[in-house]
Amino acid sequence: MKIIHHIKDLLSEVNRLKQEGQSIGFVPTMGALHQGHKALVMRSVLENSVTVVSIFVNPTQFNNVKDLDKYPRNLDRDAQLLSTVGCDFIFAPEALDIYTSDELNSTFSFDFGGLDEVMEGRFRPGHFNGVVQIVSKLFQLVQPTKAYFGEKDFQQLAIIHRMVDILKFDVEVIDCEIVREESGLALSSRNERLTVEQHKKAIEISKVLFESRNFASQMSPKELIHWVVAEINAVEGLEVEYYDIVNSSSLQTIDTWNEPSVGCIAVFCGEVRLIDNIRYSQQLTVNS
Ligand code: PAF
Secondary structure (H helix, E strand, O other): OEEEOOHHHHHHHHHHHHHOOOOEEEEEEOOOOOHHHHHHHHHHHHHOOEEEEEEOOOHHHOOOHHHHHHOOOOHHHHHHHHHOOOOOEEEOOOHHHHOOHHHHOOOOOOOOOOOOOOHHHHHOOOHHHHHHHHHHHHHHHHOOOEEEEEOOOHHHHHHHHHHHHHHOOOOEEEEEOOOEOOOOOEOOHHHHHOOHHHHHHHHHHHHHHHHHHHHOOOOOHHHHHHHHHHHHHOOOOEEEEEEEEEEOOOOOEOOOOOOOEEEEEEEEEOOEEEEEEEEOHHHHHHHO
């Protein structure tokens, strides 16, 4: 496994791989890797001749400086994990290698078609501009055949699909299922920041989401939203920022269950902001 820091070195490897006709699997990350990332990398290794993982805490997608400062970073530990699963290249650039100072100080613009106006986009203004900015740059550099993203960031994934359509990237985006602890808590780099007590409380988030599926046939989406928010807010130390049940393609709030639906949540557990989501449509199909 090779660790590359500079764009010119990455490009020379990518050009060679392209000339040799090798397929490139790509897993973009911000490091602090866990079993969820590991699952993405393992899938890429299975499906491609070469796998590239980027590790870059992208400053332009953080709307909160404190969150950016506190984001866990540990390249040695990440490299250790990646070396055990067959990753071929780590690309770990510095911000000034990736961005000009103008880019760092302005907002990247993109036609989101409204996908950025709800949920994460509403509470983290500019977040998805930064995500599209970095992922489009990385796609141009790595030129992947397939790119792997986790469904925990459901809205991000919808936006990446739109970005690939609009910017005409020749890449297959692969949606990968959420990886959870045995307790149900969705794996996240942010879980590292939870104390033991907070971790116990955070488990309630996925518990309530899973339980909510049992009520979907008796309640309207709106009633179910209220139920979920009340149940989670009743746990001391948890505070829901939003919970919405949306159409899984348009991301617009649904009024009835007659569409493919997903419930997306953001919850503060102390200072740590956690997200998760759950699909309802499959459950309703099974019940009906
Ligand atoms: O999901 C993430 O970790 C980040 O948003 C991504 C896709 C690596 C872009 O910085």
